[in-house]
Amino acid sequence: MSLATIGTALAPSALLIAGVYAIKPEFIAYAIAVAGILAGYLVFSNKPRKVLNPTEFQNFVLKEKNEISHNVAIYRFALPRSTDILGLPIGQHISLAATIAGQPKEVVRSYTPISSDNEAGYFDLLVKAYPQGNISKYLTDLKIGDNMKVRGPKGAMVYTPNMCRHIGMISGGTGITPMLQVIKAIIRNRPRNGGNDTTKVDLIFANVNPEDILLKDQLEELEKEDDGFRVYYVLNNAPEGWTGGVGFVTPDMIKERLPAPAADVKIFLCGPPPMVSAMKKSTEALGYTKARPVSKLEDQVFCF
Incomplete structure (x- = not known):
């Protein structure tokens, strides 16, 4: 809670106490009590309210x-x-x-x-x-x-700062949305921003055509801003002069671009079902723990 919020709440309370003291000093105790209630209301009424309900639409x-x-x-x-x-x-x-x-x-x-x-x-x-x-x-x-x-x-995933040393991500199409959520949270909580998250992130983002790459501007800005985040783009239909990957995401791409299997490494997957199924097989073949049909928070390979 900011000092500005507290100051805004205390100002009317102080005026109330001063006014009562000037007119009816004998009521000062009541004025202080009312002022305290008023200040508390003003402070907590400005506190962000969480609106989601897990059981009702x-x-x-x-x-x-x-x-x-x-x-x-x-x-x-x-x-x-x-x-x-x-x-x-x-x-x-x-x-x-x-x-x-x-x-x-x-x-x-x-x-x-x-x-x-x-x-x-x-x-x-x-x-x-x-x-x-x-x-x-x-x-x-x-x-x-x-x-x-x-x-x-x-959902089973609740990201917390430094839950692992290095995260490798593979996403396709709109499967970028949960990845972006995690990436932005990590960068927002870097030590330079007053946080403590030092997690490295490498992302392989696969699409069919260049125009299908969603939120590319945001991803490029985040990559420029943070040296602990890298993106590798893969296209099925690559234009002339394309410097990223071409075709489907292969085990060699994963091996080259993402962190090697280790106890402090996680792999996140999100995309079309055929792609996710193929990535589960590829990661298992590369030595990562086999992905479960329904992912749990503690899994090394987590599917959103």
Whole structure:
């Protein structure tokens, strides 16, 4: 809590005490008690409120929509108060629900916000619309002012500073969203920023075409800012002069670009199911612990 917040709360309390003392000194004890209650209310009413509910869906209003490409957009949803935060642990995600025509029951899908609790009053979702994607198509049709049902947090991953020495990440397409959440948290908590996180991060980010590389500007800025973070891009259809990887992510790429298996190393995977399945086999063949069907926090290879 900032000194400014405390000062703002104490100022009216001090004026109340001074005023009562000047007019009715005998009531000073009551004035002090009331002033204390007032100060406490003002201090804690300004404290960020976590709004997520893990058991019940809540409606959040679409505030902005920023189209990145013909089928990708960033959706900004407003929280009830400008000081509210989602209350989403780093590495976890939220559930979105909607009633879709032709579906027998409500459709629920998981998404990872690209914003964090450092940004109050809203949360951002990066969503790619797929032809068969019920929720992604539903989001595409939302108008500013429409509601979206949200529940959370959920997920087995809760990132904490220095939980390991080195993280290797492999993501494809929109699978970059949980990776970005963790990367930003690590860099935000570096010693130079007043934190203590010294974790190194290497990311392999695979896509089909150059225009499919989501959030590339953000990733490049983070790489410039932090010498403990590196990105290696892989494209199926690489243009002439491309200096990154070409084709699918191979065991050789993993061996060259990511940390070798060790007790203080973790590998994070997120992307299309066929890619994740292939990466599980590749990492196991390279000596990392075999990924479980459902990942646990303590796993060396963790699939979001």
